[in-house]
Amino acid sequence: MEKDSPDEFSNVKPFLKWAGGKGQLLKELEKRLHPSIIHERTIHRYVEPFVGGGAMFFFLKRHFQVRESFLFDKNRELIMAYGVVKNYYKKLVADLSEIEDDHLHKSEESRKENYYQIREAYNRQMNDFDYDHYHPGWITRASYIIFLNKTCFNGLFRQNQKGEFNVPFGRYKNPKICDEENLAEVHKALKDAQLFCGDFTDSENYILDKSLVYLDPPYRPISSTSYFTSYSKEGFNDEDQEKLADFFKKMDKKGAYLMLSNSDPKNQDGEDDFFDNLYKDFKMERVVAKRNINRDATGRGKIRELIIRNYS
Numbered sequence: 006m007e008k009d010s011p012d013e014f015s016n017v018k019p020f021l022k023w024a025g026g027k028g029q030l031l032k033e034l035e036k037r038l039h040p041s042i043i044h045e046r047t048i049h050r051y052v053e054p055f056v057g058g059g060a061m062f063f064f065l066k067r068h069f070q071v072r073e074s075f076l077f078d079k080n081r082e083l084i085m086a087y088g089v090v091k092n093y094y095k096k097l098v099a100d101l102s103e104i105e106d107d108h109l110h111k112s113e114e115s116r117k118e119n120y121y122q123i124r125e126a127y128n129r130q131m132n133d134f135d136y137d138h139y140h141p142g143w144i145t146r147a148s149y150i151i152f153l154n155k156t157c158f159n160g161l162f163r164q165n166q167k168g169e170f171n172v173p174f175g176r177y178k179n180p181k182i183c184d185e186e187n188l189a190e191v192h193k194a195l196k197d198a199q200l201f202c203g204d205f206t207d208s209e210n211y212i213l214d215k216s217l218v219y220l221d222p223p224y225r226p227i228s229s230t231s232y233f234t235s236y237s238k239e240g241f242n243d244e245d246q247e248k249l250a251d252f253f254k255k256m257d258k259k260g261a262y263l264m265l266s267n268s269d270p271k272n273q274d275g276e277d278d279f280f281d282n283l284y285k286d287f288k289m290e291r292v293v294a295k296r297n298i299n300r301d302a303t304g305r306g307k308i309r310e311l312i313i314r315n316y317s
């Protein structure tokens with residue numbers, strides 16, 4: 006088999022469920038890849054400045070040859086977890102399967118207690134944790150992140166302003182905490198990927214002529230009660246959206262293939278032309294997608310998303 010052929014990653018998928026995860030939109034995004042990529046089935050350089058759970062990255066790994074990738078996110082917990090799967094996958098699986106065994110052998114009440122103990126340990130650890138240099142504590146912390154993500158209510162990763170994980174316990178019959186097969190594929194898929202914890206603008210120097218760049222910034226809130234921009238302690242306001250549009254224009258001049266998705270503010274207010282104005286020089290389409298994570302059940306319906314590209 007040719008190195009890095011998509012067959013090696015036939016089932017790879019995100020190992021964390023992430024707010025704003027793009028699972029629902031993948032087919033729409035795929036249709037809109039640059040024709041040369043669809044034709045060659047190869048992506049020479051992939052850059053994702055807001056990687057989150059990486060739904061698009063793993064999708065591309067499943068279906069295309071992706072030669073090298075540069076993945077960025079401002080969330081240090083997330084990038085640390087990616088780093089552990091990439092570099093210390095065996096230790097992670099050993100640790101996580103022990104946590105899983107222990108958890109699944111408990112009664113429902115003890116599972117709940119176990120969940121809150123781990124959540125507490127995870128939050129306590131945060132204050133004097135070295136995220137910059139590897140130490141064995143990384144394995145434990147990455148295991149905690151995956152455990153909490155798989156067993157918390159609604160299964161997502163949300164932090165409060167202090168950076169603490171504050172999602173309550175979720176009742177699942179048999180949560181798959183250690184998905185060894187998928188972690189093995191993620192580990193392989195990350196082999197040719199470089200990971201960066203930082204602002205999206207840090208990706209500038211990695212974006213070259215014909216790089217595929219997929220940008221999925223935090224959503225602009227679709228309603229006053231929406232919490233889409235607060236799942237990470239780093240908010241993303243209109244000024245950041247404007248800064249991103251400037252970045253988009255700059256990267257366009259480099260000759261990169263740019264694709265950006267965002268929520269459509271017109272879902273809420275038909276007069277809201279915020280993105281139409283910001284991206285008026287580019288191709289903007291509105292597509293229907295399903296929203297998975299929302300505070301109230303009524304918000305789970307279909308909703309329009311924007312896909313913006315600098316090519317046709």
Ligand SMILES: C[S@@+](CC[C@H](N)C(=O)[O-])C[C@H]1O[C@@H](n2cnc3c(N)ncnc32)[C@H](O)[C@@H]1O
Binds near residue numbers: 027056057061221239
């Ligand atoms: C909508 S989510 C991306 C979801 C992703 N496409 C997925 O499928 O899971 C946006 C991500 O941007 C990150 N983020 C927020 N502000 C950022 C910034 N200034 N620079 C880089 N990443 C940022 C958040 O931590 C979050 O993971």
